[in-house]
Every structure is written in structure tokens, then in C-alpha cells.
Amino acid sequence: MSFNSLGLSEALLRAINKKGYSSPSPIQEKAIPPILEGRDVLASAQTGTGKTAGFTLPLLQILSQGAIQRRRPVRALILTPTRELAAQIFDNVKDYSSFLDLKSAVIFGGVNQNPQVSKLRQGVDVLVATPGRLLDLCNQGLLSLNKVELFVLDEADRMLDMGFVRDIEKVIKLIPAKRQNLMFSATFSKEIKKLAHGILNHPVMVEATPENTTVEVIKQKVIRVDKAKKTELIIKLITEGKWKQVLVFTRTKHGANNLTKKMMAGGITAAAIHGNKSQGARTKALSGFKDGSIRVMVATDIAARGLDIPLLPHVINFEIPNIPEDYVHRIGRTGRAGASGEAMSLVSPDETTFLRDIQKLIGMTIPSELLEGFEPDPNASTEPIKRQQQSRSGSGRSGGKRNSDRAPKNGSEKRKTKKRRY
Structure with missing residues (x-):
């Protein structure tokens, strides 16, 4: 037609x-x-x-x-x-x-x-x-x-x-x-x-669904890793692989900022994009990412929604999402318009439950591997991190609602009800 x-x-x-x-x-x-x-x-x-x-x-x-x-x-x-x-x-x-x-x-x-x-x-x-x-x-x-x-x-x-x-x-x-x-x-x-x-x-x-599904087009892989060694591993993978245009996901704004600083210290040009960034900073980061002057963009789920980055070759889940549907949205940033793409997830023991829920949603077991020197402690807890934090503090939200990308109230953007900054 x-x-x-x-x-x-x-x-x-x-x-x-x-x-x-x-x-x-x-x-x-x-x-x-x-x-x-x-x-x-x-x-x-x-x-x-x-x-x-x-x-x-x-x-x-x-x-x-x-x-x-x-x-x-x-x-x-x-x-x-x-x-x-x-x-x-x-x-x-x-x-x-x-x-x-x-x-x-x-x-x-x-x-x-x-x-x-x-x-x-x-x-x-x-x-x-x-x-x-x-x-x-x-x-x-x-x-x-x-x-x-x-x-x-x-x-x-x-x-x-x-x-x-x-x-x-x-x-x-x-x-x-x-x-x-x-x-x-x-x-x-x-x-x-x-x-x-x-x-x-x-x-x-x-x-209507894409002619090729996410699972068919995108090469998915899980690397089981010790939580404390995630940053070292991701820098090693990007540096040794000479990867360019890598979109990295974290669950929180603080995590995005922290990882970006460590990547810059490791010699990788990177920028964070999330709800606390000004529109000018977000536009500049996206422009640099598209023209190649910025190799890595570290983003939260909310900030990355709607980003149009054609032919993006690599997506890395530095932290996998606790909402399974967000995994599909994340890796859908690559493998677009019929092109191939790779989605890699760095999974620590406390994310085991999140991974299980994701695999149940997409109807497949994602191939996983271990890299020498980065293996997780076999005795590490597999209890989700949110529950661990709640049991220690005696407070916090449970369930699937995200509260990691809310914005501070300011100026004409004040709202009576709390919501994430857009």
C-alpha cells in the first residue's frame, strides 16, 4: 500500500x-x-x-x-x-x-x-x-x-x-x-x-506492533556481576569494546549522576539525563550524544521515554528495572527500523527477582554469563534491594510505583500533588 x-x-x-x-x-x-x-x-x-x-x-x-x-x-x-x-x-x-x-x-x-x-x-x-x-x-x-x-x-x-x-x-x-x-x-x-x-x-x-518484535531483533544478554564491581565492569566493556552511542539506564537520578562522574573519571565522555536536569542541559546532552561528541548517555526511565535516537547500537541496563514493562521500553531504544542492536543487563544478586519477572513478561530466558574477576559472591542475598532498605529503615514504599524521578517544586511549575518532572 x-x-x-x-x-x-x-x-x-x-x-x-x-x-x-x-x-x-x-x-x-x-x-x-x-x-x-x-x-x-x-x-x-x-x-x-x-x-x-x-x-x-x-x-x-x-x-x-x-x-x-x-x-x-x-x-x-x-x-x-x-x-x-x-x-x-x-x-x-x-x-x-x-x-x-x-x-x-x-x-x-x-x-x-x-x-x-x-x-x-x-x-x-x-x-x-x-x-x-x-x-x-x-x-x-x-x-x-x-x-x-x-x-x-x-x-x-x-x-x-x-x-x-x-x-x-x-x-x-x-x-x-x-x-x-x-x-x-x-x-x-x-x-x-x-x-x-x-x-x-x-x-x-x-x-499494530513493529514488524519485528523486540525479542527477534535485539540481541539480549545478562552478565551476572558483583554489585560493587558494576561500575568497573561497564567502563571495561565500553572502553575495550570501543563502543560509541551507548545508552545506559539506572533506576535513580542520583545513580545516573554518580555513574556519569565515574565514567568521566575513567576517560569516557558521558552525560546524565533525568528530571532534575534543565531543558537546556537535556537538549545539549542529546545533541552531543547524537553527533558523537558524547559516547555514553546515562538516563532514568522517565527521562528516556520518547527519545528518538536512530540506529542506536548499544543499550546497557546498569540496573535492571523493578517494573518488567520498563525493560521492554528500555531495550526498544535499540534495534529500531529493522536494524540490529544489543541490550546488555548487569544483574547483581539482589536483582534476581526483577530479572525473573522480566523473563516471565517477555516469555524467554535471557542468556547469561559470568566474566572472570567480576563474579558475584555466591552467598550474597538475592532479596530485592528495595525490600532490604525497607527492612533496615522500617519505612519506604512497596510495590511497583517508581518515585525515583520526581522533581522539586519550583516557580510556575508548582503542583498541589507530587508528580515526576517532565
């Missing part, structure tokens, strides 16, 4: 051709026609499946067919959880609307709001936003959403995970009841369906 057969306008086909695409991905093929028909859509699609174009292209066509108003009120709102993802979606909107008379803008926290407000005052047809900054500007009377015709909720599962449910509910109250709704999520969980029920009107459900 070609894009021509989906009913897209000549202006959009020119933009698609300019980006070098010839045929739609499965999610684009399934989602674009019902969206063009004006239907609400609930779509399950993971990052890397082409889902952004799946909603951006038909959204732009619908808007371009309507009358352009002189003051250009916001007619389409795309809500997404993280700054990086918002910026990437905005880039797609700009690229695909290059031959259309439509204006777009992106707003997110962590940066001065004045340039964003100035852009909004000039008139915007399509607005890409993160929840906190969107509500801040609305509360200040600097933004109105009463003319929104299309509402897109992207990465809905991550929205729930990051604690944005109440913010989503507030946004819904600010936009017209009569509108077209599109919701995209990596999963159709019970929570997602409940959220969809309150937003979507008789939706068409579409589902």
Missing part, C-alpha cells in the same frame, strides 16, 4: 515524499482512514511504529480543510508526557505541514514561558504540550482551549504511570465537549480502557 491510497491531500503527500517515506507503517495504514472519517480512535502502538505520523497526518488534513480563522485559536491539542517527546512531535507537525497554511507551537516546562506565550499570541492552529505548562498558562489566562476541535492524548500509558490523570481530567474540562479524540498507548490495559471510556466517543480500536 502507498500513502496515495489513504486519502491524504497532495500537500501532505509532497511533505511525506520530502521526508523520504514511500509506504505507510501498519499503524498508519490502520489509523489514518478512520481519523479522516472523523471517528474517535483508540490505538495501541509502541514507540518506533510510526504512530506520530499516524495521528499527525490526518489531523493536519482535517484542519486544512476547515476555514482558517483570522486570530488562529488552538484547534488541535496534542498532549504528551515529556518535553523531549513534545519537541519531537512538534518537529513532525512542522515537517508535515510545510506545504499547508497552518501554524503550530510547542509548550513545556523547565524553560522560560515568555517565548512560548509570545508564540501563542501570534495565533496557533496546532499546539503540542505537556500537562503542567499547559495548565499553568491556562490558569494564568494566557491560553484558551475553547476552540479545540481535535484532542490527541499520546503515550497514555506513560501519562498514567507519571501521575498525570488529574491533569488530564482538568484539560478535558477546558476543551469543548464536541470534538474528535485520538488516544495512543503502548498497551490496552484495564486502566487505559477506563481512561478512554471517559474521553472517547464510540472509538475505533486499532492495534
Whole structure:
């Protein structure tokens, strides 16, 4: 199938051709026609499946067919959880609307709001936003959403995970009841369906997975290692392997900062990216990582969500996640667009339970090995580290909720309820 057969306008086909695409991905093929028909859509699609174009292209066509108003009120709102993802979606909107008379803008926290407000005052047809900054500007009377015709909720599962449910509910109250709704999520969980029920009107459900699954494309490996020797091992692997563009995951912001400092001391150019980093620092780190001036980027799960790094060859789990689904999201950063990739996990004895849960989720036993000089103590406890800490301190949170990437409250980004910085 070609894009021509989906009913897209000549202006959009020119933009698609300019980006070098010839045929739609499965999610684009399934989602674009019902969206063009004006239907609400609930779509399950993971990052890397082409889902952004799946909603951006038909959204732009619908808007371009309507009358352009002189003051250009916001007619389409795309809500997404993280700054990086918002910026990437905005880039797609700009690229695909290059031959259309439509204006777009992106707003997110962590940066001065004045340039964003100035852009909004000039008139915007399509607005890409993160929840906190969107509500801040609305509360200040600097933004109105009463003319929104299309509402897109992207990465809905991550929205729930990051604690944005109440913010989503507030946004819904600010936009017209009569509108077209599109919701995209990596999963159709019970929570997602409940959220969809309150937003979507008789939706068409579409589902698409990458042509190759994570397990098929990515070479996965576990190295059993003594916890105290993890840093020495990862520096050895990256140095001796002469690896470049290595994305390393830790569970906490403190862990990311600490590992980055040790890598720099070991002669490896590295940068940390997490919720406490300013937007400027995050953008600079990502830019350096992409152009090769930074070999290693150390990230937390929340900060890495939505990062678009093509042909990333190596992902290392310095600490494996305590939420199995996050493992799939992490290693999905490599092996994209049909390319091969390697995902390596350094697993200490106290992470044994986490590894078991991950293997159960993906339905396979990941090959493991030992490296001489880095073997774990055979008598080390296999009790999960979180439980060990709780038993020692007599406090702490249990279960799967992450609290490692929350941000301090500051300035106009203060929220009444605690949530992770986006």
C-alpha cells in the first residue's frame, strides 16, 4: 500500500515524499482512514511504529480543510508526557505541514514561558504540550482551549504511570465537549480502557506492533556481576569494546549522576539525563550524544521515554528495572527500523527477582554469563534491594510505583500533588 491510497491531500503527500517515506507503517495504514472519517480512535502502538505520523497526518488534513480563522485559536491539542517527546512531535507537525497554511507551537516546562506565550499570541492552529505548562498558562489566562476541535492524548500509558490523570481530567474540562479524540498507548490495559471510556466517543480500536518484535531483533544478554564491581565492569566493556552511542539506564537520578562522574573519571565522555536536569542541559546532552561528541548517555526511565535516537547500537541496563514493562521500553531504544542492536543487563544478586519477572513478561530466558574477576559472591542475598532498605529503615514504599524521578517544586511549575518532572 502507498500513502496515495489513504486519502491524504497532495500537500501532505509532497511533505511525506520530502521526508523520504514511500509506504505507510501498519499503524498508519490502520489509523489514518478512520481519523479522516472523523471517528474517535483508540490505538495501541509502541514507540518506533510510526504512530506520530499516524495521528499527525490526518489531523493536519482535517484542519486544512476547515476555514482558517483570522486570530488562529488552538484547534488541535496534542498532549504528551515529556518535553523531549513534545519537541519531537512538534518537529513532525512542522515537517508535515510545510506545504499547508497552518501554524503550530510547542509548550513545556523547565524553560522560560515568555517565548512560548509570545508564540501563542501570534495565533496557533496546532499546539503540542505537556500537562503542567499547559495548565499553568491556562490558569494564568494566557491560553484558551475553547476552540479545540481535535484532542490527541499520546503515550497514555506513560501519562498514567507519571501521575498525570488529574491533569488530564482538568484539560478535558477546558476543551469543548464536541470534538474528535485520538488516544495512543503502548498497551490496552484495564486502566487505559477506563481512561478512554471517559474521553472517547464510540472509538475505533486499532492495534499494530513493529514488524519485528523486540525479542527477534535485539540481541539480549545478562552478565551476572558483583554489585560493587558494576561500575568497573561497564567502563571495561565500553572502553575495550570501543563502543560509541551507548545508552545506559539506572533506576535513580542520583545513580545516573554518580555513574556519569565515574565514567568521566575513567576517560569516557558521558552525560546524565533525568528530571532534575534543565531543558537546556537535556537538549545539549542529546545533541552531543547524537553527533558523537558524547559516547555514553546515562538516563532514568522517565527521562528516556520518547527519545528518538536512530540506529542506536548499544543499550546497557546498569540496573535492571523493578517494573518488567520498563525493560521492554528500555531495550526498544535499540534495534529500531529493522536494524540490529544489543541490550546488555548487569544483574547483581539482589536483582534476581526483577530479572525473573522480566523473563516471565517477555516469555524467554535471557542468556547469561559470568566474566572472570567480576563474579558475584555466591552467598550474597538475592532479596530485592528495595525490600532490604525497607527492612533496615522500617519505612519506604512497596510495590511497583517508581518515585525515583520526581522533581522539586519550583516557580510556575508548582503542583498541589507530587508528580515526576517532565
